[in-house]
Amino acid sequence: MxxxxxxxxxxxxxxxxxxxxxxxxxxxxxxxxxxxxxxxxxxxxxxxxxxxxxxxxxxxxxxxxxxxxxxxxSALALAAIRRTAEGMKAVAEESLSAPGTAYERVEGYLLRERQVLRGCPVGRMTQDRDVVCSPELRQPLDEMFGWLRGRIAEVLAEGQRRGELAAGLDPSAVAATVAAVVQGGYVLARAADDSAPFDAAVQGALSLLAAQVTPAADSTA
Amino acid sequence: MxxxxxxxxxxxxxxxxxxxxxxxxxxxxxxxxxxxxxxxxxxxxxxxxxxxxxxxxxxxxxxxxxxxxxxxxSALALAAIRRTAEGMKAVAEESLSAPGTAYERVEGYLLRERQVLRGCPVGRMTQDRDVVCSPELRQPLDEMFGWLRGRIAEVLAEGQRRGELAAGLDPSAVAATVAAVVQGGYVLARAADDSAPFDAAVQGALSLLAAQVTPAADSTA
DNA sequence: GTCTATAACTAGATAGAC
DNA sequence: GTCTATCTAGTTATAGAC
Missing domain, CATH: 1.10.10.60 (Homeodomain-like)
Structure with a gap:
């Protein structure tokens, strides 16, 4: 990774x-x-x-x-945070640009292998007062998560256009939900010192999203 | 130690x-x-x-x-963390034990007023190495989030028994998803220095959950 | 470029006066 | 019970030798 x-x-x-x-x-x-x-x-x-x-x-x-x-x-931290955020984008893009249906691509992103108990190196920074209070240090986090939500929303919207996903789904809102489930999953897992809550949160999200897959496009139906 | x-x-x-x-x-x-x-x-x-x-x-x-x-x-921190976690439980229980359908109670929990940009005082602790590495300091976090996931799962399971929610829904997994959306929403909001991503994540989760409400029980249908 | 020395300051805790 | 020294170690940075 x-x-x-x-x-x-x-x-x-x-x-x-x-x-x-x-x-x-x-x-x-x-x-x-x-x-x-x-x-x-x-x-x-x-x-x-x-x-x-x-x-x-x-x-x-x-x-x-x-x-x-x-x-x-702070200068060293800025350079390190920028690089970490760029790396995270690259890894996420790998899953999200993979071939397959919109559901499969989001599934790939959510099920990607992670060091759950170590948490997210980018999300981690949002809990640091000195980071979020510095516009310069916060910028890479903002950029990364903004990009991530936008990219997931694109995938979902594409799925809708292809008729794979229910038309009523709000791509932007559900994209935020998907990103939040990952970040929140880390929190639950670290509190429990066990990756199971992370996996449960992801499975729950996938099951809810699967219900949005239109019958015609559902190969498992 | x-x-x-x-x-x-x-x-x-x-x-x-x-x-x-x-x-x-x-x-x-x-x-x-x-x-x-x-x-x-x-x-x-x-x-x-x-x-x-x-x-x-x-x-x-x-x-x-x-x-x-x-x-x-550390002794002072332990006492403070315990009290904060207890307070959080009490506030969550207020929403989750309110009258209404299972969906409405979870909705009430998710839409509860929060100081989004300040983050969760309990979730915050999971990003602190000294806290998660100390079994004593981590225990109140573990207890609180374990209780929260269990309580939300109870509400969802009750909704299923009453025929309000789809039988296929996994209460325990979706409960973890709901808890994760809140914690992850804080992360996204702090990265953006804007509570909008939190609200979007919550709305996305609610829209996905609403699709699990059985037609007979859906008063808005 | 890289190193060691040093300085001004803070963290976390103790001692003992009152 | 509360206060003001005091202490050791660590933090962040600068100075200057090599």
Whole structure:
């Protein structure tokens, strides 16, 4: 799922590669290592819970390197959040642009393999005061979830045009419901320390959506 | 690790009010003020983001008072989380035990007035590593959400028995969906800094649930 | 570019006066 | 019971050597 999250800690390579670009071979640059460890730590501990020191230690670099490449904690977090949000979009698009009926594509999105107990690395950020209070840090979250709701709505609307889904369904509202079920599923699962509530929420949503599939288009009927 | 047990020292409290009870008139005890400010701060900033110092300042008491009444930050947080979770149960039960059809009761729960952009004070805690990693601190969240899913499932099952809802509906799964929509709605709304996505998610869920209402029981048909 | 040293500040808790 | 020091460790950043 998250290539950016692989904890590759090879020997230090001193130079090369244009900024922002991972080196083609297996040895990431210092900047790249800083970004990746920030992505991991933001996911695990959130913004307030992530200290520059922890980032440096995980990346295996000194203080100076971090402040050379980034202005500070928030600048590093911004870059990490942007990348995480982009990665999430790419993964979601994979399911939503797959072949099949609208129902099948939404089903694919909902049933995609997830590390449920770790939660959503993007949704996680919405619970961080410092993030939502900063327009810059919040922007990638807003963009990602706005895109997601729009994209699911497109899929549903397409299904309606094809006669697969009931005409009365509101694509935009149901898209928000689908996105919310995933985010809320993470919350329920983490509270229970068990992924079962997440799976139940998804199954419930799928069963409700399945009732919107028109008889003619329902291959299981 | 976490010996965040509720301090029994409160039993030795020489002041009037019985433990855990706010004094009847408008002047809350020191203990009560500490609890309330902790509840507020946990909601706003989460566990890691809340310092004892901030609690003291908001409560208007000194360091010594806090450590007299509570063993430390985690003990105070545990008491605050327990109370918040209990309050949430009471508020939800109000909607779910109201008169009306199963659909109407779930609708009442979903449309209940909420401070959407502030998020859920209980759900908020599931994003805090220190909370979910401590069995003691996580327990009230687990209990609250477990109760909520069970209670909604009861309402739905009752609706089925009364012939209001389709027999094919899985009460337990749909209950998880309903609870998840609320929690996920908060996430979408905070990302957008706008309560509209929350409302859309709720409307989508209600429209899908409405399709499960049997024609005979549908007063709007 | 990367490192270590250091500084100003906050977190979380303790000690002891009153 | 409540208060004001005080303490150790961690946070966030800057300075300057290599």
């Amino acid at each position: 998250y290539s950016a999250v692989m904890s590759t800690r090879e020997a230090l390579d001193t130079q090369a590669a244009p900024p922002g670009t991972p080196s083609p071979q297996g040895t990431p640059t210092t900047q790249e290592r800083l970004l990746r460890s920030t992505q991991e730590l933001l996911w695990e501990r959130g913004y307030v819970g992530t200290s520059p020191k922890a980032i440096l230690e995980r990346a295996g670099v000194g203080q100076g390197s971090m402040y050379h490449h980034f202005a500070g904690k | 976490y010996s965040a047990v509720m301090s029994t020292r409160e039993a030795l409290d020489t002041q009037a009010a019985p433990p855990g009870t706010p004094s009847p008139q408008g002047t809350p005890t020191t203990q009560e003020r500490l609890l309330r400010s902790t509840q507020e701060l946990l909601w706003e900033r989460g566990y890691v983001g809340t310092s004892p110092k901030a609690i003291l300042e908001r409560a208007g008491v000194g360091q010594g008072s806090m450590y007299h009444h509570f063993a430390g930050k």
